[in-house]
Amino acid sequence: MISKKMFDAMKEQIKNEMESAYIYLSMVAYFHSRNLDGMAHWMRCQVHEETIHAMKFFDHIINRGGEVVLLDLKQLKLTWKNPLEPWKDAYAHEQFITAKIHNLLKVARKENDYTAEPMLAWFVNEQIEEENNTDKVVRQLEMVGDSKEGLFMLDRELGTRIFVAGSPFDPAAYNLLQ
Numbered sequence: 001m002i003s004k005k006m007f008d009a010m011k012e013q014i015k016n017e018m019e020s021a022y023i024y025l026s027m028v029a030y031f032h033s034r035n036l037d038g039m040a041h042w043m044r045c046q047v048h049e050e051t052i053h054a055m056k057f058f059d060h061i062i063n064r065g066g067e068v069v070l071l072d073l074k075q076l077k078l079t080w081k082n083p084l085e086p087w088k089d090a091y092a093h094e095q096f097i098t099a100k101i102h103n104l105l106k107v108a109r110k111e112n113d114y115t116a117e118p119m120l121a122w123f124v125n126e127q128i129e130e131e132n133n134t135d136k137v138v139r140q141l142e143m144v145g146d147s148k149e150g151l152f153m154l155d156r157e158l159g160t161r162i163f164v165a166g167s168p169f170d171p172a173a174y175n176l177l178q
């Protein structure tokens with residue numbers, strides 16, 4: 001049985017991961033409105049991935065006899081001044097999520113929750129990729145500066161992202177997520 005402290009921290013993390021999905025969905029809309037369909041596609045994949053992250057915590061609680069209660073999501077930022085800004089926000093958001101995951105691991109250690117630790121270790125590694133992916137685009141956009149050609153090429157490259165996992169609501173999808 002999961003402890004109350006661990007349960008509360010994971011419940012909060014379901015909200016954080018769903019907020020990630022919601023923020024990135026808002027970026028999908030922004031990028032489409034600027035005809036940056038490659039960036040929109042990349043973010044659509046990310047929305048999918050974040051929903052899987054939330055469901056990992058959701059199912060972990062359920063599988064350990066807890067009852068999930070969903071919390072309110074925070075108000076979204078809906079628009080940005082230029083294509084660089086959402087990527088900067090995405091990177092800052094991933095750093096925020098990393099701190100939350102580290103805090104969850106701290107709670108697990110305090111609670112002697114050996115069952116939660118391997119799952120949280122997966123997230124610790126995952127956050128390296130999550131931060132790196134968004135930070136890399138920030139640095140590439142900074143390199144490109146005001147070049148329309150550079151922005152176009154980067155947009156095309158981001159449009160090639162392949163996301164293999166199935167439905168976020170099918171636990172089998174987790175195994176496909178590396």
Ligand code: OFO
Pocket residue numbers: 017020049050053093094097130
């Ligand atoms: Fe769930 O890793 Fe991004 O937010």
